[in-house]
Amino acid sequence: PFAVSCFQKLHKPDRTMAISHCSASTKLAWILALLLILVTTTIQVHCQSPPGFISIDCGFTNTSAYNDSITGIQFDPDSRFVEGGLSNKISAEFIAGSDEQQKTLRSFPNGSRNCYTLPSTTGTKYMLRATFTYGNYDGLNKTRDGSLFLFGLHIGVNFWEAVNMTNWDPSSTIWKEIITVAPANSVSVCLINFGSGTPFVSALELRPLQDLMYPFVNTSVSISYFRRIRFGAATDFITRFSLDPYDRFWEGWPFTYPWIPLNTSSRVRRLPGDNTFQVPEGILQGATTLDTNYSFLEISVGVGPNLDAKNLQLLPIFHFAEINSSNPSRRFDIYSNDELLFADFSPSRFQADSMHQNGRFLHNPTATFRLSKTRRSRLPPLINAFELYSLVRMDNLTTDSDDVNYIKEVTKHYNLARINWNGDPCSPREYSWEGLTCDYSKSNQNPRIVAVNLSTSGLKGGLVISFMNMVSLENLDLSHNNLTGAIPDYQIKSLKVLDLSYNQLDGPIPDSILQRSQAGLLDLRLEGNPICSKVKDTYCSNKKKKTSTVLIAVIVPVVLVSLLVVMGILWKLYWKGKSGDDEDYAMYEEETPLHIDIRRFTYAELKLITNNFQSIIGKGGFGIVYHGTLENGDEVAVKVLMETSIAESTDFLPEVQTLSKVHHKNLVTLQGYCQNKKCLALVYDFMPRGNLQQLLKGGDDYSLTWEQRLYIALDAAQGLEYLHESCTPSIVHRDVKTPNILLDKNLVGVISDFGLSRAFNDAHTHISTVAAGTLGYLDPEYHATFQLTVKTDVYSFGIVLLEIITGQSPVFMDPQTVHLPNWVRQKIAKGSIHDVVDKRLLDQYDASSLQGAVDLALNCVENAAIDRPTMTEVVSRLKTWLPAVSSDKQSTSGTPRRKYSMNTEMPKQFKLMISGVSDAESSFQSSGYTDGNGMSQATIFSGR
Ligand SMILES: *[C@@H]1O[C@H](CO)[C@@H](O)[C@H](O)[C@H]1NC(C)=O
Ligand SMILES: *[C@@H]1O[C@H](CO)[C@@H](O)[C@H](O)[C@H]1NC(C)=O
Ligand SMILES: *[C@@H]1O[C@H](CO)[C@@H](O)[C@H](O)[C@H]1NC(C)=O
């Protein structure tokens, strides 16, 4: 789905035609959307539970469902969705004040894992909520007896969260929510006994979402509810269905001075196509602001004692709409702790703006967020709604679904009720079903069942065929049961051991099995069955069996050992002198799904070229970057992601594919890659001078000259021009910034890090995606409209050019937070243009090219994309100040062209950022299971 070709310009479709076609389809989409709205509203009026809602009142024993008196949603008894557990009622003293669903619960005194299985559609996104009301149902006063009362929740085969009820008021209700993608045709929720109290649950609610909602949630990432607040004056403590058609819980927030509620009855709309969060209009019509004497507003979500604050990874989503009917100037900065997330934000009038960082999880141990009025603003900040989630990694895979279905058929056929045969058969490992052996060796594939031991399990009746359908099954032990009849005739492929000894089997043995047994492919055991009174073959005799087993036991190892020795010798010969590798990683190499003709490295080769991964030159979102030397002496940077998982490779493969297609002197050259179970790595040219950010910050002892700066700007501009103009479809880099501009030994600028780049069919139309990129470099228009074009890169390039001129960061304190373009504009307005120039240049620059460069940079950062130049224009304007060097000569000669004063060793710090990945992105790396506590206290501060 990601085919890029460069330098092969295709004929572009006629523009006018394309446009008229586009507007026609937009109209159609509008009509369809309107129809859909009409249809859904009618459905909601007539039928109370929308389609797809599954609502379960756990422990409810009446056989029929009921409609909840407040929401009208239909709740079903839980018996269809769970096995085991006990139905309980909360204590009489709490019944009166409780919701219907909270009056009963199901507790699980037995078994370490007990699961509910809810039907779902594979690949659909769901919100799942579990509620818990202890209500002293067991009369043991467990929440208040001084001991720990704690159990776990799994979503499918992955850890979701802990439920900690220690010291809770027994009448209180805790809720946990998760937004997740159904991995199969069912979603399971499991309660895990930690040995600190009996797990229980009061209600489960499954709500389908639209696929395009919460776009950062996918099969490997789920998000767990931490807090969801609606501001303004709300009458209910919780707002849910039917105001919110997805039945999310929105908590109302009490406000006291200096907090001031705002409400409107005017429409507050979403931009067409902005369906990411679908905050109900009724919620957006309320907001909270401050008395005008106050300047900042802080939301601090208390991190309860059961939360591991250090590892908490949070994802905030802020919802804003200006609902003050006069047209006020309201601008503010948005911070997570001390990190500026969005600078100088101004809410749109009567239009929803949902601000989030494209699924970036933040490290914020205090869970504090601040909206701070900027100096230009006349009014204090406002906020309409706020969502906060924590990361839940979905790394563990479920058992192969065929295996699951067959083993469930077996369970049903023999009416096996084993306490731990619950949830997924193989996963997670420590909860795998007793008697099963699973194969987990292929880490990116679902585990498979390879052995089933149901010896002495009281099985009665015929031998069920389901076993033989399990294509990975090698060993089946059904000895010492009461199986009767014949062995069914089936083609078994994988089975190596079939132990049916000591049963009541008396029918004939089918040829298919006999032949395999006689050919020595199957170890068949039938002794102790009536059938053995008729036949006297080896499989009916204990004795002969033993001798043959002994023989096998001797011969097989001998043969194997000699084979290994021979192979070892051959291996040594092959690798003679080449590698002193103690581990054989060749077994991990496998076919590549990438059809690209660049060198593919093995893990052993990477080990060799990096000298056993000795020299680390950078760390970033993907992992670690090592220095390496190829056989021919070329230096390379090896970007390695160890212990690969599908989740982490999502950004990696696009980068490989894009890089393998682009060839330009100002774009980093990919030498090769490594992809197998042991590693995922990119090998590209080593850039000895580090990146532009480091070089600009530099030390006090040197500075890039003005001419060098202009050349680097031209290099970067040419790299981008190539991506935009010479590739079909055009490639938008999306993350142009100084850390991503690397420098070779001759100080030639080379653009790197294509992890976020995307190709588009027509460079000049826009495609809506979620926000990406780095704060300070983000195109404001993209922010507002989520329309991504090549002009997004032009904006970021303008910021880079300003950094080159001024030596300042894109966002810095002066003394308040200021965005670089604003700072430059202010300086110029106040006085001379010379005030903006990097002091390190010591006035050694050419004044006319300075004026030109500043004009060009400010032109690139125009708010409206249409006012910005194309990269082609940027390149030609930059060239006019560098007449001395003809660009043709540059591209052909490739010889050093710059005078550079630092021929000595580059200080170490320049290499640190060579990966071109900012540290901020590292937060994706460390996983951690965090615990959002639905009832934790959120506090809101404000200040002058
Ligand atoms: C459950 O059944 C009992 C007795 O049949 C009845 O009194 C009660 O109202 C039912 N509960 C609900 C919620 O329908
Ligand atoms: C539960 O325990 C608390 C604290 O020990 C005690 O104050 C309370 O009376 C107990 N309640 C019941 C119903 O036993
Ligand atoms: C996956 O399974 C492993 C081993 O069974 C377990 O230690 C780990 O916590 C699980 N991971 C998740 C995300 O639940």
Ligand SMILES: *[C@@H]1O[C@H](CO)[C@@H](O)[C@H](O)[C@H]1NC(C)=O
């Ligand atoms: C559970 O909550 C109690 C009381 O708030 C706290 O002391 C305890 O550390 C928590 N335990 C865990 C494992 O979170």
Ligand SMILES: *[C@@H]1O[C@H](CO)[C@@H](O)[C@H](O)[C@H]1NC(C)=O
């Ligand atoms: C088989 O069934 C018989 C009677 O039906 C019973 O006596 C015997 O214990 C059973 N054997 C096993 C191994 O379950």
